[in-house]
Amino acid sequence: MRYSTRLALFFILLFTAGFAHATTTWFVRVDGGTRFSSAVTTGQCDGQADVAYPGSGTNQHCAFNDFRYLWSDNSGNANAWVIVGGDIVVIRGCTHLSSQQNPSDPDCRIGYDNDNSGAPPNEWCGSGNPNSSCFPPPIPSGTSGAHTQILGGCAYGTYTCTPINPTDQPYGTTNETQLFGGMGLVWTLQLQGSSFVDIEGIELTTHNKVDGGTAFANSNAYTLGQTIFDGTNTQSVTTAGTSQASGTPSWNGTIGGTTTSAGATFTNLGPNCITTGTPAYPISCSGGVPYDDFAANGIRTDNAMHDILLQDVWIHGFSSSGIYGPLGGLITMTRVNSSYNAFAGWNFDLGPGGPNSTGFPNAPTSTIVASYVTMDFNGYNQEYPITHTYPALIGYSILDNGFGDAWSGQNSFLASMSCDHCEMAWNVKDAFFGPHTSIGHVTITNSYAGNNGGQTWKANLGGTGTWLMQNTVTNDNCRRNAQPLVGAPSTYNQGINNADRCRADGSAIAVVWPVVGSFELDNNSFTVASQNVAFDFACFTQPTAVSVANGGSGANVNDILWVGAEGTVKVTSVGGGGVVTGVSLLTAFQAATNSAPFSDNYVYDATTPSASGIIITISAVTPVTCGGGGAPRIMRNNTFNGYTNPNNISWNGLTITFICYSACQGNAGDSDDTQWTIRSNNNMWNFKSGAGACTYSGETCVSPGLVVQPSQTWVSETQLDSFNPHNASSGDSFYPASGSLLTGAGVTISGITADYFGVTRPSPPAIGAVEFATGPPPITRSMMGHIHIIGNRIIHE
Numbered sequence: 001m002r003y004s005t006r007l008a009l010f011f012i013l014l015f016t017a018g019f020a021h022a023t024t025t026w027f028v029r030v031d032g033g034t035r036f037s038s039a040v041t042t043g044q045c046d047g048q049a050d051v052a053y054p055g056s057g058t059n060q061h062c063a064f065n066d067f068r069y070l071w072s073d074n075s076g077n078a079n080a081w082v083i084v085g086g087d088i089v090v091i092r093g094c095t096h097l098s099s100q101q102n103p104s105d106p107d108c109r110i111g112y113d114n115d116n117s118g119a120p121p122n123e124w125c126g127s128g129n130p131n132s133s134c135f136p137p138p139i140p141s142g143t144s145g146a147h148t149q150i151l152g153g154c155a156y157g158t159y160t161c162t163p164i165n166p167t168d169q170p171y172g173t174t175n176e177t178q179l180f181g182g183m184g185l186v187w188t189l190q191l192q193g194s195s196f197v198d199i200e201g202i203e204l205t206t207h208n209k210v211d212g213g214t215a216f217a218n219s220n221a222y223t224l225g226q227t228i229f230d231g232t233n234t235q236s237v238t239t240a241g242t243s244q245a246s247g248t249p250s251w252n253g254t255i256g257g258t259t260t261s262a263g264a265t266f267t268n269l270g271p272n273c274i275t276t277g278t279p280a281y282p283i284s285c286s287g288g289v290p291y292d293d294f295a296a297n298g299i300r301t302d303n304a305m306h307d308i309l310l311q312d313v314w315i316h317g318f319s320s321s322g323i324y325g326p327l328g329g330l331i332t333m334t335r336v337n338s339s340y341n342a343f344a345g346w347n348f349d350l351g352p353g354g355p356n357s358t359g360f361p362n363a364p365t366s367t368i369v370a371s372y373v374t375m376d377f378n379g380y381n382q383e384y385p386i387t388h389t390y391p392a393l394i395g396y397s398i399l400d401n402g403f404g405d406a407w408s409g410q411n412s413f414l415a416s417m418s419c420d421h422c423e424m425a426w427n428v429k430d431a432f433f434g435p436h437t438s439i440g441h442v443t444i445t446n447s448y449a450g451n452n453g454g455q456t457w458k459a460n461l462g463g464t465g466t467w468l469m470q471n472t473v474t475n476d477n478c479r480r481n482a483q484p485l486v487g488a489p490s491t492y493n494q495g496i497n498n499a500d501r502c503r504a505d506g507s508a509i510a511v512v513w514p515v516v517g518s519f520e521l522d523n524n525s526f527t528v529a530s531q532n533v534a535f536d537f538a539c540f541t542q543p544t545a546v547s548v549a550n551g552g553s554g555a556n557v558n559d560i561l562w563v564g565a566e567g568t569v570k571v572t573s574v575g576g577g578g579v580v581t582g583v584s585l586l587t588a589f590q591a592a593t594n595s596a597p598f599s600d601n602y603v604y605d606a607t608t609p610s611a612s613g614i615i616i617t618i619s620a621v622t623p624v625t626c627g628g629g630g631a632p633r634i635m636r637n638n639t640f641n642g643y644t645n646p647n648n649i650s651w652n653g654l655t656i657t658f659i660c661y662s663a664c665q666g667n668a669g670d671s672d673d674t675q676w677t678i679r680s681n682n683n684m685w686n687f688k689s690g691a692g693a694c695t696y697s698g699e700t701c702v703s704p705g706l707v708v709q710p711s712q713t714w715v716s717e718t719q720l721d722s723f724n725p726h727n728a729s730s731g732d733s734f735y736p737a738s739g740s741l742l743t744g745a746g747v748t749i750s751g752i753t754a755d756y757f758g759v760t761r762p763s764p765p766a767i768g769a770v771e772f773a774t775g776p777p778p779i780t781r782s783m784m785g786h787i788h789i790i791g792n793r794i795i796h797e
Contacts, residue, residue: 026089035082045062108179114183116290191302203313208292275294277394313337336372378427380395395496413439420445440466448725450723455503478503518632523637523638525639534657544585552615637766682699683700740772
């Protein structure tokens with residue numbers, strides 16, 4: 001037995017060694033060559049050496065010269081990755097083929113080379129495939145011990161993907177490798193079902209450019225359908241109309257401007273096209289042959305993807321969303337920027353469809369760990385080429401068929417999210433999540449949000465959720481986009497409906513209280529110019545009984561069903577085919593209505609994801625007050641500075657309410673202010689008297705005495721622009737001035753040793769996120785600071 005056991009172990013080890021995958025590193029370089037394959041025997045390189053093509057021969061040991069060779073040999077065959085899970089891809093740059101429209105070497109195109117939908121020699125996705133589906137397959141999954149890595153050149157070897165200001169958001173480094181989608185592409189990269197994948201050192205964008213449609217509209221003899229203005233240069237024009245005019249007229253270079261030539265009037269519709277927002281400005285993108293050169297989305301995700309790292313990644317300029325789709329597990333984001341995307345920075349709601357035709361929910365264990373993550377100017381179409389400091393060509397709000405969330409939730413669950421040194425600013429709509437997404441645990445530290453057009457910090461904490469916010473600064477100036485922005489095109493706000501400004505009242509924090517969870521605010525600074533109320537806390541009812549409305553199929557006894565965005569039930573019995581016949585309430589959660597019974601059609605089987613069609617009835621509910629008898633609710637060392645904007649429609653006269661609780665669903669309600677476990681050392685200035693402000697011992701309602709403190713007399717939204725942590729060198733309104741009553745007025749809190757800018761906290765500390773500076777305020781923030789442009793990249797200093 002001893003001999004046979006050893007022999008068996010020997011064969012097991014031999015088998016494992018023989019079939020274990022050895023990591024292959026693949027290289028893409030500007031001076032590489034074409035891909036050799038059995039279908040393309042004239043191909044020059046095998047892609048497996050970090051060297052140039054030697055100049056002659058086939059199948060040489062050298063790098064590819066196009067990123068697309070990793071999944072296509074450009075022969076017309078079906079796409080399939082040559083890499084396997086655990087491999088490493090290093091992209092240093094690309095060289096265009098002669099068939100490529102709008103080449104941008106060394107940037108790497110994804111999608112067809114041109115707008116003719118597969119006509120040879122443009123066969124990157126197989127001849128005849130529509131341009132919109134010419135994206136790579138999902139990136140092959142690695143393992144926990146060997147991640148698949150897609151790396152820009154700066155992320156390989158000695159890591160050099162250092163942002164210009166390494167302590168802050170990397171709006172772009174000078175050495176990220178750019179991948180750009182185009183020719184009507186729907187997705188640029190896919191992570192559907194992918195796991196253990198790292199993407200680092202990559203800039204992902206699109207070069208939005210009118211190519212396939214008519215960039216000048218005529219009103220006389222010229223034939224529609226011609227591209228006679230390519231967005232940058234005037235081209236020679238030959239018409240087939242009655243005038244038979246030809247030549248190179250001197251076109252009006254102003255978008256919307258007109259010129260007359262050979263009896264025809266032309267309108268300059270500009271270089272860019274849009275897919276989100278109406279009326280389209282300058283022009284709608286051509287969705288068919290010939291295609292305009294744009295891409296809708298950056299990265300596609302789904303609820304089977306997990307253990308993904310995005311690091312030193314810059315996503316911008318997409319006609320829909322930077323990232324699109326739900327989550328399936330752990331997502332780590334470090335120095336990531338998803339900005340200037342026309343719909344959302346990350347839109348989790350990948351619908352329609354899903355288990356009950358209500359979309360695809362996040363997997364219940366989904367977790368986001370974000371640090372130095374920026375999501376700015378989402379809801380705006382980005383101009384290309386970039387000519388402005390803030391290249392927001394035009395934004396659209398919901399009433400004009402736009403959107404504009406930074407993080408856009410769905411009726412689903414997220415186990416936890418931590419956000420350290422995050423920024424959400426200038427988004428057309430909301431900054432941070434919910435209440436559509438129920439988040440189990442929220443931690444926000446050292447972060448900034450400002451000038452968002454909807455609510456700023458939002459969460460549905462479900463039954464047992466927790467919220468912790470510390471050292472964070474907020475400028476809740478929700479109508480700021482009603483005013484011009486120096487450095488942006490004059491058209492940037494013309495698609496934002498006035499009724500959408502301060503959408504959902506534009507409150508600084510909007511939270512659905514947990515039934516038994518906790519809520520904590522420590523050392524934060526808020527400036528609030530919302531429509532009605534600074535803090536909008538909601539309470540719903542707690543389900544106490546559940547039953548089966550539709551048993552669906554494929555379930556098992558003891559399966560855990562996530563119901564709506566709020567909680568779980570347990571399957572207690574099933575019939576043939578896995579039809580659910582009995583369920584029991586598993587965890588306390590909140591229902592979105594006070595009326596029972598009602599059915600919840602959004603159910604996710606966390607144990608057997610293939611189960612479908614299950615619908616649960618909430619058969620009884622019990623009202624829950626905001627107090628709820630739950631875990632501690634703490635508010636310490638926070639400063640709140642109120643501004644009443646007379647342009648807003650207010651519940652409460654000219655002065656906004658500080659806090660309202662369950663009664664603020666449709667009216668002003670100031671009830672339930674006795675629930676706080678600990679509430680001390682806060683300052684509330686210029687809020688409605690008695691409406692939750694200074695109602696606890698140890699709180700003050702005095703002028704905060706800031707370095708730059710705009711008058712409370714309203715002038716316009718621009719007067720609050722000094723509440724910007726990037727203006728530190730010239731005066732930042734979050735700083736307490738010498739003699740401010742905030743200085744030294746706080747209570748020492750364990751774990752908070754430095755302020756928002758990294759300045760050491762004394763004991764006792766100041767109230768708010770920022771300590772008094774004895775000298776000039778430190779310049780450590782560049783998130784909305786000065787920039788310069790290298791080519792068409794925005795490089796922030």
